Amino acid sequence: MRTVEEEGSGWSLFWAESGYAQSILCSALGDGEGCVEALRDSLEALPTYAPAILSLGSVEYQLDRRPEGRHLFLSLLCLPEGTEELTEIIDKAGDFLISTGEHADGLELYRGGTELFPDTAVFHQGVSCCAGHLQLYDEALAAAEAALALEPHNQEVVNDLGWSLHQAGRLEDAKAALEQAVAMDPADRLAAGNLSLCSSVLATRAA
Helix, strand or coil: CHHHHHHHHHHHHHHHHHHHHHHHHHHHHCCHHHHHHHHHHHHHHCCCHHHHHHHHHHHHHHHHCHHHHHHHHHHHCCCCCCCCCHHHHHHHHHHHHHCCCCHHHHHHHHHHHEEECCCHHHHHHHHHHHHHHCCCHHHHHHHHHHHHHHCCCCHHHHHHHHHHHCCCCCCCHHHHHCCCCCCCCCCCCCHHHHHHHHHHHHHHHHH
């Protein structure tokens, strides 16, 4: 037999999911105001509903309300550990911040992610990417090495390490890592481009 609290929680989730679904419909119809209102209704019903936090946070950034968006994204780090798809949603928030150039906020989010989930390589990758953009090269390299320790056979991680080594000025080590990344996936144009750039810098210095 379900308790009153469990019944209430079930209804809160129902209304949160309904509001979130309505926001998707409004977005598809080009109704921006309706989308925001539906997302806020979703979070009013269940403030810990992660998909709505992610969506509304993204909207707040897009509307140039950075403090509001930042607050929402960082609140993801305070959700219960058992929250469904929490690591994926945090990473999606981080990806959004990287894509929009909000690297300082992205770094804060990913740092928090590594504290909560130290064995999740993608969070270390996020720290490495954001720190590199902020010219925090030592932190970027340490994070790339942490990601590689967790996923040594991940070609993207190897490429990230190579680029972090390049940024840190360790060009010979960078070239070796990038050659490995290209060998692991010859079709990866990003790794090939990074290797070409690194090789060019080395050649210029040797001339």
